[in-house]
Amino acid sequence: MTQILHARAALLDMDGTLVDSTAVVERLWLAWAEPHGLDPATVLSVVHGRQGHQSMAILLPERDHEINLRENEVMLATESADVDGVIGIAGADALLAGLESHPHAIVTSANVALMTARMGQAGLKVPALTVTAESVSASKPDPEGFLLAARTLGVDPADCVVFEDSGAGIQAAHAAGMRVIGIGPHAAAHAPTAHVDDLTQVRVLPSDDGFALHID
Numbered sequence: 001m002t003q004i005l006h007a008r009a010a011l012l013d014m015d016g017t018l019v020d021s022t023a024v025v026e027r028l029w030l031a032w033a034e035p036h037g038l039d040p041a042t043v044l045s046v047v048h049g050r051q052g053h054q055s056m057a058i059l060l061p062e063r064d065h066e067i068n069l070r071e072n073e074v075m076l077a078t079e080s081a082d083v084d085g086v087i088g089i090a091g092a093d094a095l096l097a098g099l100e101s102h103p104h105a106i107v108t109s110a111n112v113a114l115m116t117a118r119m120g121q122a123g124l125k126v127p128a129l130t131v132t133a134e135s136v137s138a139s140k141p142d143p144e145g146f147l148l149a150a151r152t153l154g155v156d157p158a159d160c161v162v163f164e165d166s167g168a169g170i171q172a173a174h175a176a177g178m179r180v181i182g183i184g185p186h187a188a189a190h191a192p193t194a195h196v197d198d199l200t201q202v203r204v205l206p207s208d209d210g211f212a213l214h215i216d
Contacts, residue, residue, distance in 0.1 A: 003194050005179060009103040009155040011146055012127075014115055016048065016165030017183050018092045018106070018199075019122040023085040028078060029055075032071070036060060048186075049166025051109045051139035052076065076110075076133075080117045088122035089183065091199030095163075096125055098204030102211045105129035105149040107162075111141055129153065141168040143176035148203035150176070161213060163199075164192070181215065 013020045026044060035042045038059055047055045053072035055093040057065055096104075104127050108115055111133040119126050129152060136144045150157045162173035165183040170190040174181040181202065182192030194215045196202060 001046075003016060003180070003213065003215040005161050005194065005213045006207060007161040007179075007213060008159040009105070009147050009150065009153050010077055010099050010161050010163065010175075010213075011105055011107050011178070012075050012095075012163045013165060013169050014106055014108040016074065017163050017169075018085055018089055018096075018124055019118045020089055021118055022084045024079065028075065028082065031074065033059070037207075049109060049140050049168035051133050054139045061073060076114055079110075080113045083117050083121040086118050087123040088124055089199055091202065092122070092124055092193075095199045095202055095204065096127070099127075099211075102204070103153040105131060105153060107131045107149050108147045109133055109145075124132070139168075141171035141175065143172045146176040146178060148171055150178075159210065161193075166190075181213070186187070 003033040012018055015025065029043055029047045030040055033040065043059060046058050052075045053068040056068040106115065106127055114176060115130060115132055129149065131145045131149045135148060138144045146162060147157065150160050157177040160178045162178045162180045163183060164170045164173055164180055165187050169189045170180050170182060170187060170192055182188055182190065182195040188195045196215060201216045205212045205214060
């Protein structure tokens with residue numbers, strides 16, 4: 001049965017939502033974690049959806065955060081240079097094309113360089129508005145990024161629909177007062193407004209006041 005969400009703006013996470021970068025993310029984070037003797041399953045449960053330095057702070061709570069900030073810069077540079085295996089999520093190109101004439105933005109925990117590298121590798125067009133790690137003082141699950149995007153687009157948070165795959169991202173969207181379409185196998189556990197396996201299940205149709213997202 002088709003579910004319809006009416007909206008005036010769409011806010012899209014990148015990793016796991018528009019691009020599948022799971023292989024490189026998990027490869028690099030497990031390599032970082034190994035010298036610290038961290039449990040791989042614990043690491044993978046933390047790192048998705050958050051800025052790297054925040055993940056490090058959660059995994060190594062006693063460590064000086066200045067070290068986390070420095071290592072995160074190295075991690076971001078490494079991730080930007082390593083895009084092997086990064087591909088578009090099924091339906092991402094069609095969704096972005098459908099949103100092109102409507103207010104929309106990427107809201108990602110990646111920095112500009114990493115966002116540009118991964119979107120480019122996946123062959124996806126970057127929207128005019130992006131909210132990246134450089135844009136905010138607090139990472140998801142804090143709602144700052146989503147609220148900043150809505151404010152910049154001039155759209156009330158209640159009129160925004162977020163596309164997210166991670167628990168941290170879905171939590172941030174709910175905290176911003178926004179509805180959420182959860183993408184992929186892990187999103188359903190975090191109570192999104194609607195859930196899809198991939199973006200081929202979402203169609204964008206114009207409406208009298210904004211647009212309608214038809215979710216199959």
